[in-house]
Amino acid sequence: MLERTAPERFDTLPDIPEPSENPILVGHQRVADMLAGAYRAGKLHHGLLFAGPPGIGKATLAFHLANHLFSHPQAESAPARFSAPDPKGQAFRLIAQDAHPSLLHLTRPFVERDKKFKTVITVDEIRRIQRFLSLTPHDGGYRVVIVDPADDLNVSAANALLKSLEEPPPRTVFILIAHSPGRLLPTIRSRCQIVRLQPLDAPDLAGLLRQFGAAEAGSDEEIAARAQGSVRNAILLSQFGGAEIADVLQKLVTGRSFDAAEALRLGEAVSGRDRDVQFSIFNRAVLDMINRHAAARAEAGDTRGAAAAADLWDEINTAIRDAETFNLDRKQHAAGIAAKLNAAFNA
Template sequence: MYERVAPERFDSLPEIPEPSENPLLIGHDEAASLLASAYRAGKLHHGLLLAGPPGIGKATLAFHLANHLLSNPDPSSAPERFVAPDPASQTFRLIAQDAHPSLLHLTRPFVERDKKFKTVITVDEIRRIQRFLSLTPHDGGYRVVIVDPADDMNISAANALLKSLEEPPPRTVFVLITHSPGRLLPTIRSRCQVLRLQPLQDRQLMQLLSELGAADESTGAELASRSQGSVRNAILLSQFGGAEITDILHKLVNARDFDPAEALRLGDAVSGRERDVQFAIFNRAVLDMIAERASSLAISGDGIGASRAAELWEDVNTTIREAETFNLDRKQHAAGLAARLNTAFRG
């Protein structure tokens, strides 16, 4: 049975390794090669923006880069390519445990008083960077700051990060993970080298699911076809009722005659105790449906419709954050969003 070493995060899944403790990096060979070559040549950019859909391995790549830098403090003698980290090595264990003195991983903080994670990365989290950078590197090597995901920063946190990016200390690299780079401040994007990572190919996704023990050969192909190149999507679909939740949502949203009773039944399925993952699946599915519609409208040349869909995405994302922040009724939240999308998509 898998034993968690890394601290629990806001998006942790039971029995699935965190990116920081995952020695497997499948896909993204071109990006990994580019980063390794740049480091060896002494030309690694101080700000890296890893962009792409959720669940395709962006954070895993970030931690493999951190392992590469911290295991090889002299760039000129570093390997020309990433070497799979040894889970028994001290560097790997310290990174996995969030205890390496040259690595700072920033994500949504856990509030002990409320027994839950915040819905944003706060300015207090970003201010930890200055304290971290004020310390002398223990081996004279690089220091790595990972913000995961940068999309979750509120405006105060984003402005605080910008100050660090504008005046980066030597031998320091910032790795920002983003699902939606357009939502970041343009000034942050302009100070980073953007690496756009692509969804995993079906064979890559099936290999990774097999390695993680999350699917066998008989189910892997079907999961791959529905997961849009995201291993996280595949795991949610197969192990947490994600397939049923998304199927019912699509049926409700696309129905000519909206069924309020069915919407409330869906609300029941994603609310209640110990259903945080199911609630997150529903919210992600709603946002993905809107994003897909915006993309489809843009491709068809309907700029006004695409703009309206983009505005809807932002508004719904705010609604989701408010539901999480203020612990609003999840059943009514889910039923209400299903009805809202049905109206918007038929309009």
Template sequence: MIFERIAPEQHDTLDGVPEPSETSRLIGHAQTAGMLATAYRAGKLPHALILAGPHGIGKATLAFHLAHHLLRHPDFAAAPEALAVPDPASSLFRQIATGAHPSVLHLTRPANDKTKSFKTVLTVDEIRKVSRFLSMTSHDGSYRVVIVDPADDMNTNAANALLKNLEEPPARTLFILIVHAPGSLLPTIRSRCQMVRLTPLAPDELMGVLEGIEPLPPVDPAARAALAGRAGGSARNAILLTQYGGLEIAGALDALVAAQKPDIAAAHRLAEAVAGRDQAIQFDIFNR
């Protein structure tokens, strides 16, 4: 099946891989998803959450699934005990995925018109969109959800602007901060949010993510185990390793380190494989 992207491109978009907003399956984190659904049903969902954990384990996907759940079930008392599974054919799913739903604001690094790429930080101008977003009346009285993805990328001015919004949020508003390193946030922001720590994916969950993405994961059990070991529970890492020659890069690096004497020719081949202008992802894999 050919993948058709409907979500806006982001600074960390990977070819052929759905963005979190257009991912209809949530793999892993069942206990956390159940806890959030239960809190909402009981009317005890906090006004701000920090979803913390390593890169690429599904934090943003969980955030969008929670947003979908709140909008699909605006009456919390009648909401189901498990997060609703999005239907990719529904208008609600497509509105959220394309960034067109009036009750969901997704903030991430903005485009840089000068460089034709993306800015290196989440700017204060982006965070200022929150005030305008919250000043508008919810179109059907349902929740409004602000997803900051990732909050680690905010510069100081952006963080201070967000803090003002967190101090006095309107009713039926949920802030979800996607965070890779909670220590990078202002303590005053952390104190106003409920911290939810997500764990890396199990090997079978990793393979479940990869099964829907080309190229498919290796069939050989030993190769799968090696891939899972190198990915460290991160689906993004696993995708990079399979799609961008990451396993080969890691293997070549291991061989160089383990060699009894320097293999200059192999070192040059590895350098050529990761140092080209269009090989930023391969270079990042090499560094990690």
């Protein structure tokens, strides 16, 4: 059983450490070395956009970079590589507890009144940046702002963040985590150095699963193929019924004749009490399926089909957020989306 020190987030999984409390960085050594070298040379960009699929370690890398900056405030004497954070060290413990005075981690806020997390990062969260940056650094070192993920910024929050990125104070680094960087404001992307992270390879993914006690039967190659190089996907597939949900959804969407009864059974499986993770798995599987469909259309030269898929992604993403915000019937939500995708993919 994990002894959690980090606050619970909107995407927390039971017994899986948060990125802020994970001392192990796997699969991104080249990028980590590039960042360490840039910092040592005094060339670290003030705005970093870590882009890549969900669950591959983007946020973990962000916290490791923050730990590196806090541990070595003088860039010229910093080591050329990240050293493994000391879980017993003060900086690591403060970062894990969301209590480090030089770090601001912005994500979907928890609403005490409603007892649930918001579906977006609001402008009120982004306004915390100005208050944070108005304070004098406690040790004269770097300050780090992590937006996780920037995909969740609403329009007002994105515009407010842009203002902070335009005129950053000295010795301040913004790290934006983005699963779909193309959906961010172009003006935000233009003010950041885009750092693309790749999915984990099979051995790295299998090793992390064993570390988390979530190893899945089958070869490393099978795990990586199914999870698309994402340890989060692998955990959801093997521990929370994600494989079954994805398989049923695939059959419903690709079938020539839509099975309404099976769609309702799927809706029942991802709704009800203690089914928040399963509901999230379903919604993520839907969006990923549309992404793959759009990519396939674009690769085939069907620009109209790719554009239609992009519009469908926006429509479904709005429906997902409405279902979460207004507590709509999840069973009908899932069945209705399955029907819509079946009609769109078989048109």
